[in-house]
Amino acid sequence: MKVLKFGGTSVGSVDSIKTVIRILEKNLEKGERIAVVFSAMGGVTNRLIEIGKMAASGNTEYTEFLKVVEERHFAVVRGLIPVKSQSSTFAGVRGLFNELEDILRGVSWIRELSERTLDLIMSFGERLSTLVITEILKSKGIAAEFCDARQIIHTNATYGMGDVNFEITNRQILEYFAKNSALQCVTGFIASTAEGITTTLGRGGSDYTASILAAALDASSIEIWTDVDGMMTADPRKVANAFTIPSISYAEAMELSHFGAKVIYPPSLQPAFAKNITLKVLNTFNVDFKGTYVQKSANGKEYAITGISSIDEIALVNIQGSGMIGVAGISGRLFTALSSNAISVILISQASSEHSICFSIDPKNAQRASEILEREFATEINLGYIDSISIEKNLSIIAIVGEGMRKSSGVSGKLFSVLGKNGINVVATAQGSSELNISVVIAKSDLSKALNAIHGVFFQSETRSLNLFIVGVGLIGSTLLEQIRNQTEFLREEKLLNLNIAGLSNTKKMLLAPDGIKPENWRNRVMDEGVKTSLPAFVQRMIELNLPNSVFVDCTSDKDIVQYYHMLLDASISVVTPNKVANSGTYSEYLSLQRTALQRGVKFLYETNVGAGLPIINTIQGLMASGDKFLKIEAILSGTLSYIFNNFGPGVRFADVVKEAKAKGFTEPDPRDDLSGADVGRKILILAREVGVPLESEEVKISQILPGNCLNAPTVDAFFRELEISDSYFAEMQSKAELKGEKLRYIATLENGKATIELKTVDASHPFYTLSGSDNIVSFTTERYKDRPLVIKGPGAGAEVTASGVFADIMSISSYLG
Ligand code: ADP
Ligand code: ASP
């Protein structure tokens, strides 16, 4: 004997019922005896509940809703039974609807809907679907019989979720099946009390019906036919990468389904387990797929855990007080009070200090639970032993489940570390002593991100993913995309890292595509599918998407973007940028970004703020973290000014060098923007802050290179004329230096907490003396690098090196993913 059960979607339409019939026919051809259980057509149970509630509230529109339900059944009859044999089935269906209408009329008269009446109303769902399918089978010449489970499955009078009396039930099932040899089509979900009052087995209870029958009949297996490829590593509606678990133990399946994997109704596992009957979860819409086998022990464990599930909505009750410490019996009284009021507790966590106990429950019981506890502990509250009973809502529970946890250490470390890295706060946690389950309570808004991130590390750990949101595709942004494009394959294959461009924005259009924008054709996709650019909308959408391992890459020079950095870091999204605006604003702004990133466990990286791709900021941070102290920083931090002074020498006019620099594209359109030293000022300010000097921008002392007439010239052309007129001024400075055997260099210095920028002369012993081209150079004198400073030198500007610095920052986040 084998028991098959078909769920709501499987019996929800003409097409799906055709598949069901084919599955049954195949089984019958094999000659093995089978019994089959049907759920109500998909969505019907929910509709019946709604209809019942409408009737009870006096809303007569329920009759319209009822018509729609009736029509669904009629449509199936019309679609699957030959016309000449339809009338008796129509009559049967109509008869059931007449009965239901009478009941609903009664409900609307007395304006009351008890749990008992609701069970009766819900029972029509299974009675209707099973009746119709039995008739379809009969019309195909199959010897099928309708079996109303209320005749054989008996429960107590706990309406909504009857407790099965197995002694009576098992006996009745055996007797019934001994007497009736035709194919039994059994209504799922419903049962009755000994007195014949209709009850139900709890939502999703048709699975249970199948398991009860199978256990009583000593069946060889149970097949639960549903609408997904078996039990999966996570709910496929929430985790797109979830995949089928081929083999799972009863205990694991129980734990997973108990924590929300609603693919199997948890009580169904008990009878199967007791009789050691294999339970298979199969897909009606993918008939040949092997699905999941639930057995005593699972074979071939590939991963440290078996699956992840979640309960979307829970409330956490916290009871705390200094008077609870060491007092025996508090938790006993607490849970007795709850259970005697039929409030079930999903998770419990108590700190070893015994100062507080917290537990989670269904939010609809939260208020009642708090009242019950206030009553139970009234004396303790009055005496001040218990300070407070608080309730927190909008929370979810995630449970990772698997017997493999017992053997492999580090599972919980991995769980908490991935949550931490995604900035997800764990409100409470519990691990069963069976080591089958670790549960964490988190904010509901983080649920999807957490599930995906956890799934990523446990099941797809070979390949990690970073979700990039890139804003600004000017020279640096587009070079970065080009670099990403060239590296994608290498990173995927050699580093097992997937760079997913989940959002892109240029000045005109933006596109958010969580599935990824290919760097090969980003221009076309953004043009074709993008919408008008709006930075606030981009940021908001990014936060709403709440993708794990998200990185915002700001390649703009936007001046108002700082406020978004805060929002992003706060939403646990890392920020990488060459844009100096944020770090060179006020010191408090700078500090608060650092703090937010730290608190949220995400990264704020800006190596390219100073010296493009040169490892300047990383080096400072490394030295600071390892306890070195900075005594002095000297630096040439402008490629333009470096070029100008490296090429200005005997026999060269200063104005000509500046002109040449401009012609080569090394300067801003107005070279005075470089020569003013403002940009260098921002860079030394950032370096100062990095070494712990809390400077504000006005405190950076910049000595002007240019004489007043050059500075004040009204146009760029006029500026160049004035520069030529002032030639002797520069020539004199140059020759003075020359006489001393020195060279002119525009140097930013940080010493004794003061930042200055000046045109200085350096002799041949100075590391800046030999600088050439447009290179940047910094020299760090620290306690450890005291006698000879640490010098970093190289190209400090240009799209290629800047983009590659941004890329390196992104890569450093990926290595942190672990
Ligand atoms: P049926 O009507 O066939 O009984 P259910 O809706 O009760 O089907 O259960 C199947 C659904 O369970 C799937 O469509 C899926 O969305 C959901 N589900 C939740 N968690 C899991 C999981 N871990 N594996 C498979 N399905 C899951
Ligand atoms: N029809 C019932 C429900 O929706 C039982 C089931 O489908 O298993 O809860």
Ligand code: MG
């Ligand atoms: Mg179900």
